[in-house]
Amino acid sequence: MPFAIDYSLCVGCGSCIGNCPNRAIIRRGGQVAVTNMCCDCGICTQYCTMSALSRGPVKTELNNKKIDKALKQKLGLQKHIAAMKFADSAPQGVTVEQGPHFWCGICGDIFDGEGQPVFFTAKASSCGGCANIGIGAVKATREEFETALNAQVIGEGNLYADKEVMAINRSLFPRYPKVSGGMVLGSLDQVRMPDAIIFPVNGRQLCMISTAFAFDTGEIIIGYAGKSTCLMTVSAPIAENRPVFSAGDHGGRMFMRLQDEEIVVCFPYRLVPGLVKNFDRTTFAQE
Numbered sequence: 001m002p003f004a005i006d007y008s009l010c011v012g013c014g015s016c017i018g019n020c021p022n023r024a025i026i027r028r029g030g031q032v033a034v035t036n037m038c039c040d041c042g043i044c045t046q047y048c049t050m051s052a053l054s055r056g057p058v059k060t061e062l063n064n065k066k067i068d069k070a071l072k073q074k075l076g077l078q079k080h081i082a083a084m085k086f087a088d089s090a091p092q093g094v095t096v097e098q099g100p101h102f103w104c105g106i107c108g109d110i111f112d113g114e115g116q117p118v119f120f121t122a123k124a125s126s127c128g129g130c131a132n133i134g135i136g137a138v139k140a141t142r143e144e145f146e147t148a149l150n151a152q153v154i155g156e157g158n159l160y161a162d163k164e165v166m167a168i169n170r171s172l173f174p175r176y177p178k179v180s181g182g183m184v185l186g187s188l189d190q191v192r193m194p195d196a197i198i199f200p201v202n203g204r205q206l207c208m209i210s211t212a213f214a215f216d217t218g219e220i221i222i223g224y225a226g227k228s229t230c231l232m233t234v235s236a237p238i239a240e241n242r243p244v245f246s247a248g249d250h251g252g253r254m255f256m257r258l259q260d261e262e263i264v265v266c267f268p269y270r271l272v273p274g275l276v277k278n279f280d281r282t283t284f285a286q287e
Ligand code: SF4
Pocket: 002, 003, 019, 020, 021, 022, 023, 024, 025, 034, 037, 038, 039, 040, 041, 042, 043, 044, 045
């Protein structure tokens, strides 16, 4: 149960609607209502002058193991779900990835159920993609960036884009509210309270997800194509708190070991509990 509104106090001003980071509050049937997309952050209470908003009777389910299990079961996922958690240093017990490695390659390992969570840094990254996911960008010198680009990933017919395209991607760094020292990458069942999750789906599973996500709010999920997988999948969920789907790029697909029918979806974690709850309300649950 999400946050609740005391209708004896609510005057329907709508101040809470525009100030909910999850866009979880809507107008329905002439009333303001809190939907399942609420993650119990409590921000809305600061904007209600009538003190009409308070915690509901049951907490939002944020337990990573339970969410992981529910997503896999409800969607019939065959692969694992990767979780991303930004941090400036490696949490206790998490191995620091030495590299050289690709973010997409580590995701591919996780999708296939391989390995333990690692702390991935710009230093361990073998391409400029670390900057696309908001780690290490301000610390990488131009020389380091050039070295990474020239190492193996640029040029006609090679895995990634050319230097000019990478430079355009790099100019998007300020979209991140914060550039972190690194990112914990691991299977969702092993990473508590991640910032975002990413996993491969087929067309039917994406339809199930988009239907559940839109259920109360009418929000759609936007897809991106044409740039690197990391930039197209991680930026929007982190910078704008909204999900995306993407076909990825050649290198990303290869390192993620995606099958032809698979694309990836990336969700801010705070939106996932509501998504899981809404699965049971969609037409797919009737089949
Ligand atoms: S997500 Fe946060 S701001 Fe939005 S309704 Fe729930 S508690 Fe309020």
